[in-house]
Amino acid sequence: MTDAVADTPATPPPSPWERERPTRTHSAPARTPLSRDRVVEAAFTVLDRQGLDGLSMRQVAAELGVTVSALYAHVSSKDDLLELMYTRLFDGFEMPAADxxxxxxxxxxxxxxxxxxxxxxxxxxxxxxxxxxxxxxxxxxxxxxxxxxxxxxxxxxxxxxxxxxxxxxxxxxxxxxxxxxxxxxxxxxxxxxxxxxxxxxxxxxxxxxxxxxxxxxxxxxxxxxxxxxxxxxxxxxxxxxxxxxxxxSYLPARPDRATPDDTPPDRTAPRT
Amino acid sequence: MTDAVADTPATPPPSPWERERPTRTHSAPARTPLSRDRVVEAAFTVLDRQGLDGLSMRQVAAELGVTVSALYAHVSSKDDLLELMYTRLFDGFEMPAADxxxxxxxxxxxxxxxxxxxxxxxxxxxxxxxxxxxxxxxxxxxxxxxxxxxxxxxxxxxxxxxxxxxxxxxxxxxxxxxxxxxxxxxxxxxxxxxxxxxxxxxxxxxxxxxxxxxxxxxxxxxxxxxxxxxxxxxxxxxxxxxxxxxxxSYLPARPDRATPDDTPPDRTAPRT
DNA sequence: TCATCCGGAGAACACTGTTCATCAAGATAT
DNA sequence: ATATCTTGATGAACAGTGTTCTCCGGATGA
Known part of the structure; x- marks a missing residue:
């Protein structure tokens, strides 16, 4: 992911002497504290880009600019992460009242x-x-x-x-x-x-x-x-x-519309 | 996995002297020359014992008493092996003449x-x-x-x-x-x-x-x-x-048996 | 007897998921 | 203000993966 350190406005230039103290030389201060949702979101980004076979914990970590082990503080395993992605799919999906x-x-x-x-x-x-x-x-x-x-x-x-x-x-x-x-x-x-x-x-x-x-x-x-x-x-x-x-065919016989129509009611083709 | 090397019946005890000549100290003489079918067969054995997640090329090789790279002479990749297993499933399965x-x-x-x-x-x-x-x-x-x-x-x-x-x-x-x-x-x-x-x-x-x-x-x-x-x-x-x-329901109306019965014709429960 | 060939061996590479001890920084307590 | 504690990320490590490479030894052919 290259290096995107553009969010700390005034980083002092590294100045090759005083080489000690490797504090944050290699990554942004991680302003946003890496919640569980951010991990899932990054996983979706990696999934869409590289597919399920390319979805590794290291890739997700790299997407967030973070090490692998950091993920395990918010997600207990890769299977857990996949399950979170699976349930996230149903967010905002309401079943209608049965008619x-x-x-x-x-x-x-x-x-x-x-x-x-x-x-x-x-x-x-x-x-x-x-x-x-x-x-x-x-x-x-x-x-x-x-x-x-x-x-x-x-x-x-x-x-x-x-x-x-x-x-x-x-x-x-x-x-x-x-x-x-x-x-x-x-x-x-x-x-x-x-x-x-x-x-x-x-x-x-x-x-x-x-x-x-x-x-x-x-x-x-x-x-x-x-x-x-x-x-x-x-x-x-x-x-x-x-x-x-x-x-x-398993419904008790009713006078009106016993079997579905041959043509679906409305077909406003979503995509081809 | 523990250690299950119980398939070679009479392995001579290692006898720490005569340590030289590492020829076949660790496997049978490999009398049968390891055909493609034997690889698939061993893969099925490993699959049934350890499941798909435990089915690795190394496990298959171990099942045959052979190194991993030997498998690749008969199978081009693991995906290839899985495909061979898939098609092998249909061996001896004949479709009836449509009536x-x-x-x-x-x-x-x-x-x-x-x-x-x-x-x-x-x-x-x-x-x-x-x-x-x-x-x-x-x-x-x-x-x-x-x-x-x-x-x-x-x-x-x-x-x-x-x-x-x-x-x-x-x-x-x-x-x-x-x-x-x-x-x-x-x-x-x-x-x-x-x-x-x-x-x-x-x-x-x-x-x-x-x-x-x-x-x-x-x-x-x-x-x-x-x-x-x-x-x-x-x-x-x-x-x-x-x-x-x-x-x-899509069949043109016929006088006899337009819809399937409610009870399947013969139910000789195979297994529970 | 010698030369050839080829199938398996062994090591290596670049990955994977997961865990561990460490360590800097912020919050809290004294 | 100083010292302690907590938090959350780090880097290294482990065991395992699929795949490829070089190399060798024993069986074949001449």
């Missing part, structure tokens, strides 16, 4: 919001998959999710499983998304190492599928178009609709 | 078999989640899976997503299963470090849920019974049924 008439829209909103949350930091799905949301701060969220299922009228046996099902789906989908992203980035490295070269990768996959022998892989070839060209947002919603329809 | 009238049973069989496969080695779900099955050896499997969806009559848009959906579900479910298992094993360590102490853990979770304030967590408390006491096999099938029903 039996809008359970499908509420589930759609929940899933989309969570996906965006996972996408907001690199490799976040990998961190999410390694944790179970049964900590004190996160319990209200799973309660809110289960509330939607139960007040919608799903049998308890189904509702108990539905939470895991869609949470797993969201994490898994974003995880896979990130894997393609990484693969595209590391492969088209020479030309543009920064951006994933999305188009080029899609074409290459398309060509690969087209090169498969028609006799052995008819279905793979037939579906390659959807797998490659459909946007991630579309694909995410389709998988979600499958799950929602499955859940709806 | 439009039995697509649900075929999917159930596929999912259950894959779960058992993942359960056959410790932490295998973590390895599986990190890989995408688009290698040459694994493509026939995804082709066979897509064949089931397409010949069943699902729209292409849905079929293309369904493969990812259930694969993600299987991996995610087993991953979570393993996490609970690990947590139970490491927590009840003093009494019985080997076996997970399943009962004790279930009781503890039950008590934890029961201790939550009824006003804030009514649904969590109401569903805790299912989440804790229901067997993993049951829970796995329920999630699977939700997905299958969702898929079935």
């Amino acid at each position: 039996p008439d809008r359970w499908q829209e509420q589930l759609l909103d929940f899933a989309r919001a969570n996906r965006q949350r996972l996408l907001s930091h690199r490799d976040m799905a990998r961190i999410s998959m390694a944790h179970v949301p049964f900590t004190a701060e996160l319990l209200p969220h799973v309660e809110g999710l289960l509330a939607i299922f139960r007040t919608a009228g799903l049998p308890d046996r189904i509702a108990a499983e539905a939470g895991d099902l869609i949470s797993t789906y969201i994490d898994g989908f974003v995880l896979e998304e990130g894997m393609w992203q990484d693969r595209a980035a590391q492969q088209g490295g020479a030309s543009s190492p920064a951006r994933p070269d999305w188009r080029e990768m899609a074409d290459e996959m398309q060509n690969y599928f087209a090169s498969l022998p028609e006799a052995d892989f008819p279905h793979l070839r037939a579906l390659s178009g959807h797998m490659v060209t459909d946007s991630s947002d579309e694909r995410f919603d389709i998988g979600l609709q499958i799950i929602l329809r499955g859940l709806a | 439009p009238d039995r697509w649900q049973e075929q999917l159930l069989d596929f999912a259950r078999a894959n779960r058992q496969r993942l359960l056959s080695h410790r932490d295998m779900a973590r390895i599986s989640m990190a890989h995408v099955p688009f290698t040459a050896e694994l493509l026939p499997h995804v082709e066979g899976l897509l064949a089931i969806f397409r010949t069943a009559g699902l729209p292409d848009r849905i079929a293309a997503e369904a493969g990812d959906l259930i694969s993600t579900y299987i991996d995610g479910f087993v991953l979570e299963e393993g996490m609970w298992q690990d947590r139970a094993a490491q927590q009840g360590g003093a009494s019985s470090p080997a076996r997970p102490d399943w009962r004790e853990m279930a009781d503890e979770m039950q008590n934890y849920f029961a201790s939550l304030p009824e006003a804030d967590f009514p649904h969590l408390r109401a569903l805790s019974g299912h989440m804790v006491t229901d067997s993993s096999d049951e829970r796995f099938d329920i999630g699977l049924q939700i997905i299958l029903r969702g898929l079935a």
Whole structure:
């Protein structure tokens, strides 16, 4: 991180004699006292820059201009730090009051919001998959999710499983998304190492599928178009609709809207 | 790790004289010439004994009575080794010919078999989640899976997503299963470090849920019974049924069996 | 018998997470 | 004002990681 000592206004010049007293020759006075939140924040910075594999305690310390051991005063271990990052993801995320008439829209909103949350930091799905949301701060969220299922009228046996099902789906989908992203980035490295070269990768996959022998892989070839060209947002919603329809099939028959619509109510494509 | 060198049956006692000639003092003559398959096999042994976090190249080498660098003659990197382990999982696994009238049973069989496969080695779900099955050896499997969806009559848009959906579900479910298992094993360590102490853990979770304030967590408390006491096999099938029903809802209306049964056809509980 | 070759050995490099004794500076007490 | 205590960061160290390099010894071919 080079050296950024620009916050102490009048540092006396080192004057090569009087060499003793190495006090703060190498770092700023650390004006801000390095709280736990600052450690987590720096960890997110490193995560976004270098990915989960590049996220080491030493990198986080360097990001803060501090030694490694200093971190352990505020964080008990690296796993602890990852868990803090995981729960921090849910900050400012409120579950809606369950509305039996809008359970499908509420589930759609929940899933989309969570996906965006996972996408907001690199490799976040990998961190999410390694944790179970049964900590004190996160319990209200799973309660809110289960509330939607139960007040919608799903049998308890189904509702108990539905939470895991869609949470797993969201994490898994974003995880896979990130894997393609990484693969595209590391492969088209020479030309543009920064951006994933999305188009080029899609074409290459398309060509690969087209090169498969028609006799052995008819279905793979037939579906390659959807797998490659459909946007991630579309694909995410389709998988979600499958799950929602499955859940709806367990509802006691009601006169109005027994099954979800074929087209989601509002699709204001967030990003491509 | 302590010291476990008990695999060479008759190691001659070191006999401190005749100290010269360090030839093979520390390992068997290495009669078998260390093929790539032997490396993968040893990796599985280490994985089952020490878990993915304890699976290091040095441990694999020690398992074979060989130095680390010898492994790199047969395996290009640790990631390569993990990928070999991943594809080895599918050895001897044949996809059935897609039968439009039995697509649900075929999917159930596929999912259950894959779960058992993942359960056959410790932490295998973590390895599986990190890989995408688009290698040459694994493509026939995804082709066979897509064949089931397409010949069943699902729209292409849905079929293309369904493969990812259930694969993600299987991996995610087993991953979570393993996490609970690990947590139970490491927590009840003093009494019985080997076996997970399943009962004790279930009781503890039950008590934890029961201790939550009824006003804030009514649904969590109401569903805790299912989440804790229901067997993993049951829970796995329920999630699977939700997905299958969702898929079935996209089939063009057919006179017979439009939706899956409520009870799975045959439940010969494999293991508890 | 000699030359060749090649697979494994051993050491090294640059890292990782974590812990320890130390030490300067601020706050508090005398 | 002086002395003590507390706080929080330091630097070094430990054990372990993936990977690469040079080197050697024994099995092969001529």
